[in-house]
Amino acid sequence: MSGRRILPSEASLWPVFARRREEIARRWLERLYAAYPPKAAAFIASLADPFANPVGDRARRMAGAFVRVLASPRPGPEEREALAEALEDWMRLRAVQTPSPEEAVEAFFAMKAVLREFVPSCGEGGPAAGDLREAETRVDRVILEAFGSYVRCRETLLAIRAEEAGRRTAPVPPAARKAGGGRP
Amino acid sequence: MAEHPLFTPCPLAPAETGGESRPLFAPGSFCRPAGKETVAGLGLPHPHDWNPADEDWRLPENWEAILKAAFRDRLRKYRSLRVFMDICVRCGACADKCHFFLGTGDPGNMPVLRAELLRSVYRGEFTVAGRLLGKAAGSRRLNAAVVKEWFAYFYQCTECRRCALFCPYGIDTAEITMIARELLLELGLGINWILEPVANCARSGNHLGLQPQVFRESVRTLCEDIRDITGVNINPPCDEKGHEVLFVAPSGDLYAEPGIYTFMGYLMLFQAVGLDYTLSTRASEGGNFGLFASAGLARKVNAGIYAEAERLGVRWILGGECGHMWRVAHQYMDSMNGPAPAGLETPRSPVTGTVFRHAASAKMIHIAEFSADLVHHGKLRLDPGRNESLIVTFHDSCNPARAMGLLEEPRAVLRAACTHFVEMPENTIRERTFCCGSGAGLNSDEILSLRLQGGLPRGHALRHVQRRNKVNTLACICAIDRVSLRPLAKYWAPGVRVAGLHELLGNALILPGEGERRLNLRQEPLPGAPGYPAEPFL
Ligand code: SF4
Ligand code: SF4
Numbered sequence: 047m048s049g050r051r052i053l054p055s056e057a058s059l060w061p062v063f064a065r066r067r068e069e070i071a072r073r074w075l076e077r078l079y080a081a082y083p084p085k086a087a088a089f090i091a092s093l094a095d096p097f098a099n100p101v102g103d104r105a106r107r108m109a110g111a112f113v114r115v116l117a118s119p120r121p122g123p124e125e126r127e128a129l130a131e132a133l134e135d136w137m138r139l140r141a142v143q144t145p146s147p148e149e150a151v152e153a154f155f156a157m158k159a160v161l162r163e164f165v166p167s168c169g170e171g172g173p174a175a176g177d178l179r180e181a182e183t184r185v186d187r188v189i190l191e192a193f194g195s196y197v198r199c200r201e202t203l204l205a206i207r208a209e210e211a212g213r214r215t216a217p218v219p220p221a222a223r224k225a226g227g228g229r230p
Numbered sequence: 231m232a233e234h235p236l237f238t239p240c241p242l243a244p245a246e247t248g249g250e251s252r253p254l255f256a257p258g259s260f261c262r263p264a265g266k267e268t269v270a271g272l273g274l275p276h277p278h279d280w281n282p283a284d285e286d287w288r289l290p291e292n293w294e295a296i297l298k299a300a301f302r303d304r305l306r307k308y309r310s311l312r313v314f315m316d317i318c319v320r321c322g323a324c325a326d327k328c329h330f331f332l333g334t335g336d337p338g339n340m341p342v343l344r345a346e347l348l349r350s351v352y353r354g355e356f357t358v359a360g361r362l363l364g365k366a367a368g369s370r371r372l373n374a375a376v377v378k379e380w381f382a383y384f385y386q387c388t389e390c391r392r393c394a395l396f397c398p399y400g401i402d403t404a405e406i407t408m409i410a411r412e413l414l415l416e417l418g419l420g421i422n423w424i425l426e427p428v429a430n431c432a433r434s435g436n437h438l439g440l441q442p443q444v445f446r447e448s449v450r451t452l453c454e455d456i457r458d459i460t461g462v463n464i465n466p467p468c469d470e471k472g473h474e475v476l477f478v479a480p481s482g483d484l485y486a487e488p489g490i491y492t493f494m495g496y497l498m499l500f501q502a503v504g505l506d507y508t509l510s511t512r513a514s515e516g517g518n519f520g521l522f523a524s525a526g527l528a529r530k531v532n533a534g535i536y537a538e539a540e541r542l543g544v545r546w547i548l549g550g551e552c553g554h555m556w557r558v559a560h561q562y563m564d565s566m567n568g569p570a571p572a573g574l575e576t577p578r579s580p581v582t583g584t585v586f587r588h589a590a591s592a593k594m595i596h597i598a599e600f601s602a603d604l605v606h607h608g609k610l611r612l613d614p615g616r617n618e619s620l621i622v623t624f625h626d627s628c629n630p631a632r633a634m635g636l637l638e639e640p641r642a643v644l645r646a647a648c649t650h651f652v653e654m655p656e657n658t659i660r661e662r663t664f665c666c667g668s669g670a671g672l673n674s675d676e677i678l679s680l681r682l683q684g685g686l687p688r689g690h691a692l693r694h695v696q697r698r699n700k701v702n703t704l705a706c707i708c709a710i711d712r713v714s715l716r717p718l719a720k721y722w723a724p725g726v727r728v729a730g731l732h733e734l735l736g737n738a739l740i741l742p743g744e745g746e747r748r749l750n751l752r753q754e755p756l757p758g759a760p761g762y763p764a765e766p767f768l
Contacts, residue, residue: 099332100690206678
């Protein structure tokens, strides 16, 4: 990685991450897109219109919000909310696209490797090393949230499935409707 | 010759995607097949029990000969099919326009590749160059794996025609899907979700198999609900001769929420304008699942409508809120089962005098046209304030929007009946609307997550207006939508609920002689009425 260089041991990592936010997001997006077949990934990565390319839109918002939170020394409520929303949207998508939770959260683990690509080598004990540990802890938290979000979406899916199955097998008989049964 | 696009290998030919597409028959990725009895009951060839997940599909011994003969027959019968097989230049303009591709990320769902599944066999079996050049010309010979791919991908197409809108040559992949499904039926391969409703239609006149007394009872119950809400008694004629109009609704509107509220809206509208109409227990199905199986079954299911119009001696036919009914009525009905019976006339609104000349041949119009005309002429007394709590957006159903351009009519009605109406983003509405992901007989529970993936582009746009404009109601004019958009909204935009256009119109409609209205058609308190919640209905 061309960005690797020695960082003065007293320097912080946050300005580095902030300056290279877009590059970090781009690198991580490549990992996200790797879940898709190459022909689909090429399309998802290239088309900018959010409504013509909803997967690409969700992926870009996910990466943007993720990196913003990682690149700030103290992420504020706005950044956290944007991340929560983007994560929810992304995992909602992945929860119908794959029945495997491992596959759904796999790309999030890759963020640590991506971050390290952008970290100038720094000593063990300096502030930069502390910043890196902090950033990695944030990644861990996001992984946890992603997993939780996946599980919640799968539960929603099950609930919808059960409700639909009930509607199919039990037509609302007129008398039950009169009694208020079957109303949403 | 080798430079002609027909004879160059498709850059996206299925073989080229090797390993990119998902396994064809993973659990939850396919619909339950129609069983032996259902297939036999419909008089279709080679009834047998089989399972897509099995290696052996128990095809008839001479299946290749059957399939080739059937394919040849369709090429002879439908000039459009031969043209569609020949003229694709693989420009890829359609590739990213399919909701199933956008939602699944499976290249096999690119329309060009979907069509290529059939086209490659056409080349391999029916063109000299294809036979000579083989793979180099992107051609394949028939084999059992090909049949499996057909079943997998032609049952992941909702025949929505969005791809056709973007094809510079007008190639209609939906029609290619229709033919492919017909060919599969020749081998006894169909899905239960489509063929069972068709069988029900043959037995009792509607998809749900509702017997005449159940049909009548359901209508009576809805009339009681209307009386409870408005104080007005409605007693719709049923199976009566001598009325002006035969009204045919999709049977789903008599079965479950939210369709039943839409049906109540129809009845209230007819009462408000004093329409001289009859319902019919014989023509109790406006929808046509036959369309999703074969031209022959579509014709059979549809035949009852003209027959009943003739028997009852009506002058024209009015259809309820249905999507594919509209496509059948406007594109196939008069050639399939026409000409229309001699007694039928070009539909003319008895209230406004408007003559619906575009229906001069079919003699049937969609209720959204009828209502929009009434609104346009100021013939309805409306109180849109009763819909005050609803922030409404409109989902253009594929068939009304793309098959006949029914775009402004529902919007005109919504604007008159509701106080808050917002559009979803431009490239997701009108002709460019995204499918619900469950049309063409794919609204079965087995494939719910596939349907939700197909519904992603619609759900994504809906979520956008929910966040931006606080939209809480998704209106539509299709019975399949009323059923399938419910889970779609629950998943992609929780908190948005689905309503038929005429439910919203029924809420706003001031009926002659009505009492004070406190409830909407769902029997929830109206804005300002006692019990109206602070956070309405979400
Ligand atoms: S847009 Fe038309 S010509 Fe181009 S690849 Fe698609 S079907 Fe073929
Ligand atoms: S008709 Fe609709 S579902 Fe079928 S390939 Fe075209 S866009 Fe996809």
